[in-house]
Amino acid sequence: MVDIGARRYWVFDLDGTLTRPVHDFAHIRAELELAPNCDILDSLALLPSPQREHKMALLDRLELFYAEKTQPAADVVGLLDALFQRNDRLGILTRNSQPVALQALEVIGARRYFLKEDVLGRDEARPKPDPHGIELLLERWSAKPEEAVMVGDFRYDLEAGRSCGTATVHVDHGTHQPWPELTDLRVTSLTQLLEIL
Template sequence: MAIRGILFDKDGTLIDFHRTWHAIGDRLALEAACGDRGKADDLMDLAGYDVAAGRFRADSIFAAGTNADIVALWYAAAPLAEREKRVKQFDRLTAEEGARSAVPLEGVSSALRSLHGQGYKLGVATNDSEDGARQTIEAIGIADLFVATYGYDSVARPKPAPDAIHAFCALTGLEPDEIAMVGDNRHDLEMARAGRAGLAVGVLSGTGTQERLAPLADVVLSSVRDLPAFLAGHGS
């Protein structure tokens, strides 16, 4: 079937992951480390930040996980009630600061507007919170282009489970094989495969690499900005 709907990951796909999230992650790590710089660096490394390279690692908890995953990692010894409180704190802070700090990737807005103008149904599927995703797309001026926004807390199971694809299909009336999933990490493409999406698109604008993405992707593009031309050539 022709592609009629597209789900996009957010961080590394629509916004610049490194420029948006390093300072926020470091702030949360310092708090978890009670201000100890060395311990905070260790926590950052544990969650997937390569200090030497100055980059987040592909498919790490930072790159692919949820706030709940980070809390479970950094506060493993804390009682359940404290961890739940921390998750709510992380969700609130990352939603506000993520939107305030969001740096859109070059060419993404115009590509999305082109796809929207061609009649594609567009959605966001992220492992950020739904509120965080909504605040970010509003902050960078693209919220009007999407019919749905799914965070890790919008569905029973976050990526790589296919729940967001199922929800998007139920909302739009489209079949899974009419959906393309676009993302910069393997969990995006694993969701595409699990949900039987018609097209799995990897992008190199985030933390993922050609070597990591290619085995699961139907195509790997440099960025979302290349998607309209690819779909035109694909016959969708």
């Protein structure tokens, strides 16, 4: 059993983990003229230039629209504050752009817990499930994977953490399928994670 509470380096997914899900991915795919249920970033990466750049700019605008509407997950500030008071290091790894992530953190009242350079978006690191972003944060923090935790609501988050060798926490909000082979700790909310800590 992994002792999550003993770890001092925390990497969080953003959408659906620290925030309540507000993205309408069907609408985003329709606006981008992509196939239903496709991986948006993978699909855009396959497009030729300049079509790819045009659609990435549109994606940025759509994500910023949703960032303005984002709502905090229950107890997000309580959890982050508890970790911050312990002097733990906190980072974000998101498939959004960094400016969108910073705006969303501002909207939910959590911006103060993260250094800008510790908020990695798709332009700062290869997108999850690639563990590249976690590796970059751990290198910056001079931390080892066995000292760190990846917290997320989707399998890409858990796959990235597992590939890197960190502990993994699945925040499933009671709505997602479990991925026990990728998960060290499964919680239904950040409130439950805060209670465990």
